[in-house]
Amino acid sequence: MTEPSRIDGDECTVPVAGGDLTVTTWGSGSGVPVLAVHGITANGYSFARTAAELSARGGPGLIAPDLRGRGASGHLPGPHGLAAHTDDLIAVLDGLGVRRTVVVGHSMGAFVAALLAVRRPDVVAGLLLVDGGFGLPVPPGTDIDTVIGPAMARLRMTFTGPDDYRDFWREHPAFQGRWNTWLDDYVLRDLVGSPPRQRSACDETAVRVDGSQVLTDAEVLGAVHRLPCPAHLLWTARGLMDQSPGLYTTERLAGLPASIRTTELADDNHYSPLFSSSAALVAEQIHTLVEQIVQVEGEL
Numbered sequence: 001m002t003e004p005s006r007i008d009g010d011e012c013t014v015p016v017a018g019g020d021l022t023v024t025t026w027g028s029g030s031g032v033p034v035l036a037v038h039g040i041t042a043n044g045y046s047f048a049r050t051a052a053e054l055s056a057r058g059g060p061g062l063i064a065p066d067l068r069g070r071g072a073s074g075h076l077p078g079p080h081g082l083a084a085h086t087d088d089l090i091a092v093l094d095g096l097g098v099r100r101t102v103v104v105g106h107s108m109g110a111f112v113a114a115l116l117a118v119r120r121p122d123v124v125a126g127l128l129l130v131d132g133g134f135g136l137p138v139p140p141g142t143d144i145d146t147v148i149g150p151a152m153a154r155l156r157m158t159f160t161g162p163d164d165y166r167d168f169w170r171e172h173p174a175f176q177g178r179w180n181t182w183l184d185d186y187v188l189r190d191l192v193g194s195p196p197r198q199r200s201a202c203d204e205t206a207v208r209v210d211g212s213q214v215l216t217d218a219e220v221l222g223a224v225h226r227l228p229c230p231a232h233l234l235w236t237a238r239g240l241m242d243q244s245p246g247l248y249t250t251e252r253l254a255g256l257p258a259s260i261r262t263t264e265l266a267d268d269n270h271y272s273p274l275f276s277s278s279a280a281l282v283a284e285q286i287h288t289l290v291e292q293i294v295q296v297e298g299e300l
Contacts, residue, residue: 004052014095022072026051027061036064037109043071053283069206080209104128114223121228126289135221144211161195238269
């Protein structure tokens, strides 16, 4: 499949509690704008290919914040937790004049998206959840270090420069043989400081608070069961370390509300859909949600 043409994003900041949140916007197409919420140690550039795929379809613009404690928003202090992210996202939408949105969330971002929809049904018109948003039972003692492994360990590491950081990620099982320019841009956005002692922009405290809530918080885990809007879950056949099975299986999804549509991404692992050719399917499903909502609610 042909890769979409790259499109330039525009960066701005939005005032939130404790400082300014950095937001990247791509495109300005017609229809309901899309809010994109990244994963637990990721940044807004994880959605650059999705934005390009939407643009190629003449679709809506995409708004991708670097969440508090990540990327160019890594400097922001607490409060941490998914409720704080929902507050920040409402500030982003208000600051950009968005009254109604479709939200796409990946991994932890899918849990944030579901919580945002429950808390603000007047704002969220539809959800696309990418390999997240539906919690599963975890063994006692499980923590975020256990779940995401190398992605968490890197927060205490230093790197001599961009090539060293690329090499770290290239060796991650989820990215072996999958490297491309979309991944490269995403990874380098996370690198801060000066050579030869650069590090991840992620705030470890923020990641630990958020990770604990994704694993155990009743409100966060219950949000997907109380969604007030149409939702679709894309789930990957392989997991965070490219293992099989992944986070979800048909059997594990038996407890998902029947109103949520599901689609398996058979060739992807937890990280890859936003960077691989599957980004075209992500964009297609976003576009479908937007069109359905416009038909039901009218042009917003």
